Amino acid sequence: MKLLKFFLVGIFFGIILVKSEAVSWYRIFEMFKFQSFHMYGIIGSAVFLGMLFLWLMKKTNLKSIDGDAIHLQPKDRGFVRYIIGGSIFGLGWALGGACPGPMYILLGTGVFSMLIVIAAAVLGTFVYGVLKDKLPH
Template sequence: MSDDRHPLFVALVLVGGLIFGFGLGFSHMARPEVVLNFLQFEDFGLLFVMFGGAVVSGLTFFLAPRLLDRAPLTGDGFERRLKSFDRNVLIGGAIFGVGWGLSGICPGAAYASLGTGNLTILWALAGMFLGAYIQGYWRSRAADAAPAPSRAD
Protein backbone atom coordinates (compact mmCIF):
# COMPACT_ATOMS: atom_id res chain seq x y z
CA MET A 1 0.00 0.00 0.00
CA SER A 2 1.24 3.41 -0.87
CA ASP A 3 1.92 6.21 1.63
CA ASP A 4 0.80 8.89 -0.81
CA ARG A 5 -2.93 8.24 -0.50
CA HIS A 6 -5.51 10.72 -1.59
CA PRO A 7 -6.33 13.15 1.27
CA LEU A 8 -9.96 12.04 1.24
CA PHE A 9 -9.12 8.32 1.27
CA VAL A 10 -10.57 7.54 4.72
CA ALA A 11 -13.66 9.70 4.22
CA LEU A 12 -14.39 8.10 0.84
CA VAL A 13 -13.91 4.61 2.25
CA LEU A 14 -16.40 5.42 5.03
CA VAL A 15 -18.91 6.81 2.52
CA GLY A 16 -18.45 3.72 0.37
CA GLY A 17 -19.06 1.51 3.40
CA LEU A 18 -22.22 3.42 4.26
CA ILE A 19 -23.51 3.07 0.69
CA PHE A 20 -22.66 -0.64 0.71
CA GLY A 21 -24.39 -1.13 4.07
CA PHE A 22 -27.44 0.79 2.86
CA GLY A 23 -27.54 -1.41 -0.24
CA LEU A 24 -27.38 -4.55 1.89
CA GLY A 25 -30.21 -3.27 4.07
CA PHE A 26 -32.31 -2.08 1.12
CA SER A 27 -31.92 -5.41 -0.71
CA HIS A 28 -32.78 -7.33 2.51
CA MET A 29 -29.43 -9.13 2.44
CA ALA A 30 -28.98 -7.98 6.05
CA ARG A 31 -31.97 -10.09 7.11
CA PRO A 32 -30.87 -13.64 7.96
CA GLU A 33 -34.32 -15.10 7.31
CA VAL A 34 -34.25 -13.80 3.71
CA VAL A 35 -30.77 -15.24 3.16
CA LEU A 36 -31.79 -18.59 4.67
CA ASN A 37 -34.85 -18.69 2.38
CA PHE A 38 -32.49 -18.13 -0.54
CA LEU A 39 -30.14 -20.90 0.63
CA GLN A 40 -33.14 -23.24 0.93
CA PHE A 41 -34.22 -22.42 -2.66
CA GLU A 42 -37.44 -20.74 -1.48
CA ASP A 43 -36.69 -17.13 -2.53
CA PHE A 44 -34.51 -16.25 -5.50
CA GLY A 45 -34.62 -12.46 -5.08
CA LEU A 46 -31.08 -12.34 -3.74
CA LEU A 47 -29.86 -13.99 -6.93
CA PHE A 48 -30.65 -10.73 -8.75
CA VAL A 49 -28.86 -8.69 -6.07
CA MET A 50 -25.75 -10.87 -6.34
CA PHE A 51 -25.91 -10.79 -10.16
CA GLY A 52 -26.11 -6.98 -10.09
CA GLY A 53 -23.08 -6.81 -7.79
CA ALA A 54 -21.14 -9.23 -9.99
CA VAL A 55 -21.89 -7.18 -13.11
CA VAL A 56 -20.77 -3.91 -11.50
CA SER A 57 -17.61 -5.54 -10.08
CA GLY A 58 -16.80 -7.29 -13.34
CA LEU A 59 -17.16 -4.10 -15.38
CA THR A 60 -15.06 -2.15 -12.88
CA PHE A 61 -12.25 -4.72 -12.85
CA PHE A 62 -12.34 -4.85 -16.65
CA LEU A 63 -12.53 -1.11 -17.37
CA ALA A 64 -10.61 0.57 -14.53
CA PRO A 65 -7.14 -0.72 -15.52
CA ARG A 66 -7.80 0.26 -19.14
CA LEU A 67 -9.06 3.77 -18.38
CA LEU A 68 -6.85 4.71 -15.42
CA ASP A 69 -3.12 4.25 -15.07
CA ARG A 70 -3.27 4.08 -11.25
CA ALA A 71 -5.87 3.51 -8.53
CA PRO A 72 -7.46 6.90 -7.77
CA LEU A 73 -7.38 6.72 -3.96
CA THR A 74 -4.10 4.92 -3.28
CA GLY A 75 -1.99 5.66 -6.34
CA ASP A 76 -1.08 1.97 -6.58
CA GLY A 77 -0.86 0.31 -9.97
CA PHE A 78 -3.55 -2.14 -11.04
CA GLU A 79 -2.30 -5.70 -10.93
CA ARG A 80 -3.69 -9.18 -10.46
CA ARG A 81 -3.04 -10.81 -7.13
CA LEU A 82 -3.31 -14.52 -7.67
CA LYS A 83 -3.50 -16.78 -4.67
CA SER A 84 -2.91 -20.48 -4.71
CA PHE A 85 -5.75 -22.88 -4.02
CA ASP A 86 -4.47 -24.89 -1.10
CA ARG A 87 -5.70 -26.75 1.96
CA ASN A 88 -6.12 -23.53 3.99
CA VAL A 89 -8.36 -21.99 1.33
CA LEU A 90 -10.49 -25.13 1.16
CA ILE A 91 -10.86 -25.45 4.94
CA GLY A 92 -11.49 -21.71 5.39
CA GLY A 93 -14.09 -21.68 2.64
CA ALA A 94 -15.86 -24.67 4.17
CA ILE A 95 -15.94 -23.06 7.62
CA PHE A 96 -17.16 -19.77 6.11
CA GLY A 97 -19.92 -21.61 4.21
CA VAL A 98 -21.08 -23.56 7.25
CA GLY A 99 -21.12 -20.37 9.35
CA TRP A 100 -23.04 -18.54 6.63
CA GLY A 101 -25.57 -21.37 6.40
CA LEU A 102 -26.03 -21.60 10.17
CA SER A 103 -26.34 -17.88 10.84
CA GLY A 104 -27.92 -16.94 7.52
CA ILE A 105 -25.56 -14.04 7.05
CA CYS A 106 -22.03 -13.26 5.94
CA PRO A 107 -19.70 -10.89 7.85
CA GLY A 108 -20.40 -7.72 5.85
CA ALA A 109 -24.14 -8.16 5.99
CA ALA A 110 -23.93 -8.98 9.72
CA TYR A 111 -22.67 -5.48 10.44
CA ALA A 112 -25.42 -4.02 8.27
CA SER A 113 -27.90 -6.20 10.16
CA LEU A 114 -26.80 -4.52 13.38
CA GLY A 115 -27.76 -1.22 11.77
CA THR A 116 -31.27 -2.52 11.17
CA GLY A 117 -31.67 -3.32 14.88
CA ASN A 118 -30.97 -7.06 14.76
CA LEU A 119 -29.17 -7.45 18.08
CA THR A 120 -29.30 -11.26 18.06
CA ILE A 121 -26.77 -11.11 15.23
CA LEU A 122 -24.22 -10.29 17.94
CA TRP A 123 -23.99 -14.06 18.53
CA ALA A 124 -22.94 -14.62 14.93
CA LEU A 125 -20.46 -11.72 15.13
CA ALA A 126 -19.01 -13.16 18.33
CA GLY A 127 -18.55 -16.48 16.52
CA MET A 128 -16.84 -14.71 13.62
CA PHE A 129 -14.43 -12.90 15.95
CA LEU A 130 -13.74 -16.09 17.92
CA GLY A 131 -13.08 -18.02 14.71
CA ALA A 132 -10.77 -15.29 13.40
CA TYR A 133 -8.87 -15.25 16.70
CA ILE A 134 -8.48 -19.05 16.74
CA GLN A 135 -7.33 -19.05 13.12
CA GLY A 136 -4.79 -16.28 13.80
CA TYR A 137 -3.51 -18.08 16.88
CA TRP A 138 -3.25 -21.37 14.99
CA ARG A 139 -1.42 -19.75 12.05
CA SER A 140 1.04 -17.92 14.33
CA ARG A 141 1.79 -21.15 16.20
CA ALA A 142 2.34 -22.95 12.91
CA ALA A 143 4.65 -20.15 11.73
CA ASP A 144 6.63 -20.30 14.98
CA ALA A 145 6.99 -24.09 14.71
CA ALA A 146 8.16 -23.98 11.08
CA PRO A 147 11.92 -24.08 10.62
CA ALA A 148 13.44 -20.75 9.65
CA PRO A 149 14.50 -20.64 6.01
CA SER A 150 18.26 -20.87 5.65
CA ARG A 151 20.01 -18.41 3.42
CA ALA A 152 22.57 -19.92 1.09
CA ASP A 153 25.36 -17.53 0.09
Protein backbone atom coordinates in the same frame (compact mmCIF):
# COMPACT_ATOMS: atom_id res chain seq x y z
CA MET B 1 -11.21 13.49 5.54
CA LYS B 2 -10.64 10.14 3.76
CA LEU B 3 -12.13 8.26 6.70
CA LEU B 4 -15.26 10.39 6.56
CA LYS B 5 -15.70 9.51 2.88
CA PHE B 6 -15.34 5.80 3.64
CA PHE B 7 -17.75 6.12 6.56
CA LEU B 8 -20.38 7.81 4.37
CA VAL B 9 -19.96 5.25 1.58
CA GLY B 10 -20.34 2.48 4.19
CA ILE B 11 -23.55 4.00 5.53
CA PHE B 12 -24.91 4.37 1.99
CA PHE B 13 -23.99 0.75 1.17
CA GLY B 14 -25.65 -0.40 4.40
CA ILE B 15 -28.86 1.41 3.50
CA ILE B 16 -28.84 -0.21 0.05
CA LEU B 17 -28.36 -3.67 1.58
CA VAL B 18 -31.20 -3.12 4.06
CA LYS B 19 -33.57 -1.75 1.40
CA SER B 20 -32.77 -4.59 -1.03
CA GLU B 21 -33.40 -7.08 1.80
CA ALA B 22 -29.92 -8.57 1.26
CA VAL B 23 -29.40 -8.60 5.04
CA SER B 24 -32.73 -10.23 5.78
CA TRP B 25 -32.35 -13.56 7.53
CA TYR B 26 -35.49 -14.78 5.75
CA ARG B 27 -34.03 -13.96 2.31
CA ILE B 28 -30.80 -15.76 3.22
CA PHE B 29 -32.79 -18.75 4.50
CA GLU B 30 -34.78 -18.81 1.23
CA MET B 31 -31.54 -18.78 -0.72
CA PHE B 32 -30.04 -21.74 1.13
CA LYS B 33 -33.28 -23.69 0.63
CA PHE B 34 -33.33 -22.77 -3.11
CA GLN B 35 -36.79 -21.21 -2.73
CA SER B 36 -36.06 -17.76 -4.16
CA PHE B 37 -33.88 -16.18 -6.84
CA HIS B 38 -33.65 -12.84 -4.94
CA MET B 39 -30.26 -13.36 -3.27
CA TYR B 40 -28.78 -15.23 -6.23
CA GLY B 41 -29.69 -12.24 -8.40
CA ILE B 42 -27.95 -9.83 -6.01
CA ILE B 43 -24.86 -12.02 -5.65
CA GLY B 44 -24.76 -12.78 -9.38
CA SER B 45 -24.96 -9.12 -10.35
CA ALA B 46 -22.18 -8.31 -7.86
CA VAL B 47 -19.97 -11.06 -9.33
CA PHE B 48 -20.70 -9.85 -12.89
CA LEU B 49 -19.95 -6.21 -12.04
CA GLY B 50 -16.79 -7.24 -10.17
CA MET B 51 -15.58 -9.16 -13.22
CA LEU B 52 -16.43 -6.25 -15.50
CA PHE B 53 -14.61 -3.68 -13.37
CA LEU B 54 -11.55 -5.93 -12.94
CA TRP B 55 -11.42 -6.40 -16.71
CA LEU B 56 -11.73 -2.64 -17.26
CA MET B 57 -9.11 -1.96 -14.60
CA LYS B 58 -6.64 -4.30 -16.33
CA LYS B 59 -7.40 -2.96 -19.83
CA THR B 60 -7.07 0.71 -18.89
CA ASN B 61 -4.15 0.32 -16.44
CA LEU B 62 -6.18 2.14 -13.80
CA LYS B 63 -4.19 3.76 -11.01
CA SER B 64 -5.04 3.97 -7.31
CA ILE B 65 -6.31 7.14 -5.69
CA ASP B 66 -2.68 7.96 -4.82
CA GLY B 67 -1.57 7.54 -8.46
CA ASP B 68 0.19 4.20 -7.89
CA ALA B 69 -0.17 1.31 -10.30
CA ILE B 70 -2.59 -1.39 -9.13
CA HIS B 71 -1.10 -4.89 -9.16
CA LEU B 72 -3.34 -7.91 -8.68
CA GLN B 73 -1.75 -11.00 -7.20
CA PRO B 74 -2.63 -14.21 -9.07
CA LYS B 75 -4.67 -16.74 -7.12
CA ASP B 76 -3.07 -20.00 -6.07
CA ARG B 77 -4.12 -23.00 -8.11
CA GLY B 78 -6.07 -25.69 -6.36
CA PHE B 79 -9.76 -26.35 -6.51
CA VAL B 80 -10.16 -28.23 -3.23
CA ARG B 81 -8.97 -25.41 -0.96
CA TYR B 82 -11.61 -23.05 -2.36
CA ILE B 83 -14.37 -25.64 -2.00
CA ILE B 84 -13.42 -26.32 1.63
CA GLY B 85 -13.02 -22.63 2.49
CA GLY B 86 -16.24 -21.68 0.71
CA SER B 87 -18.10 -24.48 2.47
CA ILE B 88 -16.89 -23.33 5.89
CA PHE B 89 -17.82 -19.74 5.01
CA GLY B 90 -21.27 -20.82 3.74
CA LEU B 91 -21.89 -22.93 6.83
CA GLY B 92 -21.10 -19.97 9.07
CA TRP B 93 -23.30 -17.77 6.90
CA ALA B 94 -26.19 -20.23 7.13
CA LEU B 95 -25.81 -20.71 10.89
CA GLY B 96 -25.36 -17.03 11.69
CA GLY B 97 -27.83 -15.73 9.14
CA ALA B 98 -25.37 -13.15 7.82
CA CYS B 99 -22.04 -12.91 6.07
CA PRO B 100 -19.37 -10.64 7.61
CA GLY B 101 -20.44 -7.30 6.09
CA PRO B 102 -24.14 -7.41 6.99
CA MET B 103 -23.39 -8.53 10.55
CA TYR B 104 -22.58 -4.93 11.43
CA ILE B 105 -25.47 -3.58 9.38
CA LEU B 106 -27.88 -5.86 11.23
CA LEU B 107 -26.40 -4.73 14.54
CA GLY B 108 -26.97 -1.14 13.42
CA THR B 109 -30.60 -1.92 12.61
CA GLY B 110 -31.17 -3.18 16.15
CA VAL B 111 -30.62 -6.93 15.79
CA PHE B 112 -28.55 -7.21 18.96
CA SER B 113 -28.24 -11.00 18.70
CA MET B 114 -25.64 -10.25 16.01
CA LEU B 115 -23.25 -9.46 18.87
CA ILE B 116 -23.00 -13.23 19.40
CA VAL B 117 -22.29 -13.79 15.70
CA ILE B 118 -19.70 -10.98 15.63
CA ALA B 119 -18.00 -12.42 18.74
CA ALA B 120 -17.90 -15.87 17.09
CA ALA B 121 -16.46 -14.35 13.90
CA VAL B 122 -13.75 -12.55 15.87
CA LEU B 123 -12.97 -15.76 17.76
CA GLY B 124 -12.79 -17.72 14.49
CA THR B 125 -10.44 -15.13 13.01
CA PHE B 126 -8.25 -15.31 16.11
CA VAL B 127 -8.13 -19.12 15.98
CA TYR B 128 -7.21 -18.97 12.28
CA GLY B 129 -4.40 -16.54 13.10
CA VAL B 130 -3.06 -18.92 15.74
CA LEU B 131 -3.30 -21.98 13.44
CA LYS B 132 -2.33 -20.29 10.16
CA ASP B 133 1.27 -21.56 10.15
CA LYS B 134 0.07 -25.14 10.75
CA LEU B 135 -2.53 -25.12 7.92
CA PRO B 136 -1.75 -26.02 4.31
CA HIS B 137 -1.63 -22.90 2.17
